Amino acid sequence: MNDEKVKMRTQDPKVRNKNFEEVELGYTKEEALKEASRCLHCKVPRCVEGCPVNIMIPDFIAAIKENNIKKAYEIISESSSLPAICGRVCPQEKQCESKCVKGLKGDAISIGSLERYVADEAMKNDFVANIKVPKNNKKVAIVGSGPAGLSCAGELAKKGFSVTIYEVLHKAGGVLSYGIPEFRLPKSIVENQIKSLKKLGVTIRTNIPIGNALTIKELQKEYDAVFIGTGAGLPKFMGIEGEDASGVFSANEILTRINLMKSYKEESKTPIKKPKKAYVIGGGNVAMDAVRSLKRLGADAHIMYRRSEEELPARKMEAEHAKEEGIKFDLLQNPVKIITDEANNVTGMEVVDMELKEAGEDGRRSVEEKKGSNHIVDCDMVVMALGTGPNHEALKDSNIVLTDKNLIEVKDSKTSLDNVFAGGDAVTGAATVILAMEAGKKAAKEIINLFS
Amino acid sequence: MYKVIKNEKINPNTYLMEIEAPEVIKNALPGQFVILMGKEDSERIPLTIYDTDKEKNILSVIYQVIGASTEELSTIKKDIFAVTGPLGKPNEICKNPEEYKKRKIVYVAGGVGVAPVYPQVKYLKERGFDIDVIYGAREKDLLIIQDKLEAVSKNVYYVTDDGSFGEKGFVTNVLEANHDKYDLCVAIGPLIMMKNVAAVTKKYNIQTIVSMNPLMVDGSGMCGACRCEIEGKPKFACIDGPEFDGHKVNYDLAMKRMNIYKEEEKQKWEQMKKELGTK
Known part of the structure; x- marks a missing residue:
């Protein structure tokens, strides 16, 4: 068969x-x-x-x-x-x-x-989904043009809402533009999808930092509803010695330089370091994106992950693609210190071996350092891909209620503020593109219900 | 695209740029910064706001040509691709002037650091403050916006390295000599100047605020390139700053971090000069 x-x-x-x-x-x-x-x-x-x-x-x-x-x-x-x-x-x-x-x-x-x-x-073939709807004269502001905001905008526009998306960067798309590399998601595709939203009548206003240029309060006055889809953009660091060295970067920085600023191209005006040997710390999709990007810049590129292959949070296919491309996986290891020279450049890391323990209540196996296993590895770049936290710059002076995990509190996509909705990583913590899109769509449904 | 009203040379390597940007200046306060991109493929350049004209919707910045991107910026005539802002936290005194009414404040400006000092002094002058400014530059030809600064300050003490204008020496000499007049100092300029000022004010127990200007990419808290060590902890200049307690900053580390792309930047500058020269 x-x-x-x-x-x-x-x-x-x-x-x-x-x-x-x-x-x-x-x-x-x-x-x-x-x-x-x-x-x-x-x-x-x-x-x-x-x-x-x-x-x-x-x-x-x-x-x-x-x-x-x-x-x-x-x-x-x-x-x-x-x-x-x-x-x-x-x-x-x-x-x-x-x-x-x-x-x-x-x-x-x-x-x-x-x-x-x-x-x-x-x-x-330039198909346009055949959707023509009369405008319903309701205005919605969307904060952030990542997957949550874009999907929310699409749903609302299809129902006749006038939608304006505010984006702080010069390019729309959020993580689709700055984070996910060209080799996995060509930027022409992202641009095209955004263009089709514009055809539906969605307005996108780039370069506007909500929270500073305009506050949520001002948006509430000007619009019938507001959707916050600001994502989880704040990079985490380990807090180990040497992390302020000149060769230590967040995965966000490496990816932003490469994807948003196109620094992999010779003619780019934004510089990027081309390492000889680089370690990306972490095992998620962002770690895979970063390590595969560094490989393409010519580096001997390694993943260092404290658990085993089994536990890699990245999509299996991404890890497989990475291996095929010659990425080395240093598993069950974790850095404890970054070693630098006089000029603050990275020359290596002190690393410990890790041991897997029984699964805890959350079903995830914990890890412990193997005592006395400390050893040194050489490298000239370390990239931290440890996940990201919420970035609430846009919420300044809004008094919105947050959870004890510092995420926006919602019930049926509704926040504590009048007619202000939220969804995506800003509500759930760092997750996936499709979950953010689902959240944007759900919030759109709530907004549609509110006005029908 | 944003309309450029003016982009003119005001000393041998410094430019004043005026841009129509109503949304950027509407809620802007002194101490905040903007990010400019000359063209669609340009680098993102963070610059502290110099002046705002809220009636004419004009944002002004002053910048020095120090590399490829500022070289390119100096050639922008009619339109500029992107202006984002205001970014970062406003200056603490300007945000809560009432709380600082009784303080004896001195501003110390070094080089183009006078550009972000001016709007703070002006803002506070409009709210009844009398403020002294110590303004240092390498030589007389590098001094800028003197008339505007004098119009909003109580006294301006000029200092040049070579003595070609005002006192000869460094801003710290003047500060040292007048330390008993002040209990609050705001210093903006090169890292080494801020470090030296902070050392003097620490000695006399004068509270000090400095404005950090590290490497940056997005300016919205996303990349972490701008992290500075404040009291041993990493802080992002773009969203936690750019102003910090001057006695808590690790200046030596900040100076090293300024050099991360030194080689690459040199190359890009050569590349840019060629590109602009042949065009």
Whole structure:
């Protein structure tokens, strides 16, 4: 029985680890048809439940089978505003694809790859989801143009709201623009998705730091509702000796320099350090993005993670891609000190071995230092990818209620302030693009209910 | 795009730029900064606000040409790609002037540090403060905005390294000689000057505020490039500052961190000069 999925072609690892072009090449029409034909169209499609925004997956796959890609695109667009992005960066293996019946005995349907195929075709052929709605004369301000804000804006615009998104950076997209690298999510795709939101009538105002230039209070006066999707942007550091050295960076800084400021290009005006040997500390998706970027700058690039491969929080595929590209994984190790020279440059790290213990109540195995295992590794760059905390600059003087974890407190997307909603990482702490999009969509529903 | 009203040379390597930016200046207070991008592919340049004209919606900054990006900025004529701000916390005295009414305040400005000093002194003058300013520069030709500064200050003490104008020596000499007149000092200028001023004021137990100007990328708390060590702990100049207690700053570390991209910056400057020269 031929029940293997159609694998997506990728750039040769030895070639791609020297360029910033997209790793995964997408399906051809034949590949998409072949993969779509594997779908059983279950009567009770569990994949739809597995999708945070509940895309009608079997229906769009059926449209692919009919070779009606425009229809497939319209079906997806009913539920998702950013399919070209989700098709690329969603952890489908934990969501829709994990529920696929086919996955019980073989490979699940590659729903993400099919979604990407439809979205890319839509872009190529300039399909516009056929949605025309009369304006309802309600104005909504959205703070932050990351995935939460964009999806909230898309939903509201489709229902006739006048939406203005405020963004502090010079480019919209939030983590999609500054964080996720070109080789995983080409910026032209992000720009295109944002363009389609603008076609729906959404206004995007860049360079405006809410909290300083305009306060939430002022937005409340000017708009009928406000949605806060400011994300979790504040980088964490370990608090170990030597962390202020000139060769120690947050993953955010490295990624922002590379993705937003394009410093991997020779002609870029923003500088970047090109390390000989770099350690990225952490095991999440951001760590993978950072380490793979450094590899592309020519470094001997390592991940250092205190747990084992089993516990890596990154998507499996990202870790696999990283390995193929020649990234080394130094597992069950943790730095305790960064070693510097007179000029404050990094020359190495003091590292300890770690031991896994039994799983705690949260199901996660704790780790302990192996006493006396301290040793030195050489390197000239250390990048901290330890996660990020909420950045509440936008909330200044707003008296909004926060939780004991310093996140925005919400009930049904509503904050403590009148007609102010919130969602995404600012509410949950650092999570994924699709969860932020789901939160944006949910909040949009609440806002729509408020005015209907 | 934002409209550039003026971008003119005011001394051998310093420029004054005026930009129409109503939203940036609407809620801005002295001590805050902006980020400029000359063109779409430019570096993001943080600059402390020099002046605001809220009637004409004009933001003014003063900058020195010290590398590729400021070199490029000096060639901008009609429009500038991006102006973001205000960023950072306002100066503590300007934010709560009533609390500082009884304090004897001196401002110390070094080099182009006089640009961010001016709006604070002006703001406080408008609220009834009489403030002395010690203004130091390498030589007479480098002094800027003297008329404007004198108009808002009680006394301006000039100091030049070579004695070509005012007293010969350093700002710290004047501060030392007049220390008993003050109980609060705001110092803005090169790191080494702020370090030396803080050493003097520490000796005489004079509370001191300094404004840090480290390397920065986004300016909104996202990258951590601007981290400074304050009382042994890392703080982000962009959102926790840029002003800090002058007696708690690790200046030596800050000086080293200024040099992170020294080699790269040198190269980029050469590249830029070529680019601008051939155009």
